[in-house]
């Protein structure tokens with residue numbers, strides 16, 4: 001990707017707080033005064049730029065974070081939410097009405113899968129789950145009712161890569177909105193530059209990076225973001241997944257170091273993936289030549305941020321996986337916990353945790369094996385030391 005650097009776009013934002021502070025002042029109000037009644041009317045109609053109405057609609061602190069995330073993804077606008085699901089579900093409900101259809105990758109975040117399969121279906125929105133790496137299968141699933149093509153840049157937990165540029169060609173041909181969840185690959189991939197219409201993040205993960213809150217964002221055209229916030233029919237405005245101003249200010253402060261963190265996460269994950277693959281473990285990491293989408297992903301990424309911090313190891317059985325995770329935790333190599341993007345390594349067995357919404361037959365057919373451990377590699381300063389300690393755990397348990 002030339003001439004687009006998301007970290008520069010974040011660095012180049014300039015803020016002056018209410019009192020000249022280097023951070024913008026945090027807005028601490030649910031409601032806002034108007035000097036004239038006419039302006040209040042115009043604001044309700046959506047025509048008064050710079051006027052705030054009520055904090056479920058917009059607040060100064062949330063708009064700062066919206067602006068920073070839109071700059072990062074290269075979209076016109078953005079709308080933050082109180083969680084990643086608080087961004088995903090309203091976005092899909094805004095795009096789809098009763099009778100509409102979604103074509104989705106089958107390897108997506110468990111909550112998104114459950115929303116589409118069990119919840120949206122109650123309102124007559126049907127979803128076909130497909131192997132997103134097979135473009136002919138994707139296209140064949142499209143019907144006259146299809147409105148949305150949904151995927152994750154790098155899928156959870158199998159780390160399959162979606163060819164966003166080619167999916168966007170299919171989406172345009174059939175007049176669909178291509179919605180991409182970019183949670184696993186902030187800065188590394190800029191989906192809107194590759195043709196995605198809407199980019200979503202769970203800010204809970206890398207972007208906030210301190211595992212102290214849940215948060216989300218939808219990045220899209222000004223028109224779509226306004227539609228989400230419309231007081232009469234906007235899903236975000238009416239379902240109300242509003243982020244609190246205090247939180248949005250703290251997420252923004254963490255966003256500013258994202259580029260440094262991503263480089264270290266990627267460096268560490270590549271280091272471990274290469275070593276464990278050499279040791280003979282079945283290792284999945286998009287930065288490895290053995291990854292089926294390595295070539296494709298190499299063309300998609302903003303190179304300096306690397307291939308990301310997520311990898312999987314298959315240690316054969318669920319018993320092995322559980323023993324290894326418990327031992328690694330007791331040796332302080334990380335935490336047995338779901339989620340990702342923390343300074344410490346986090347590990348979990350997706351089949352029995354984050355992807356447990358997916359029925360076991362489906363898990364098997366998509367290659368989600370019992371012995372699979374998903375690791376979100378931390379910011380360890382000395383990754384060689386970490387490698388040796390992890391390897392010792394594996395040797396002790398007879399896994400290596």
Ligand SMILES: *Cc1c(COP(=O)(O)O)cnc(C)c1O
Pocket residue numbers: 083084085086109111112152156181183184202203204205214215216
């Ligand atoms: C965690 C996650 C979500 C959901 O985000 P929350 O902040 O937990 O609501 C969505 N997509 C992906 C890829 C995730 O990892």
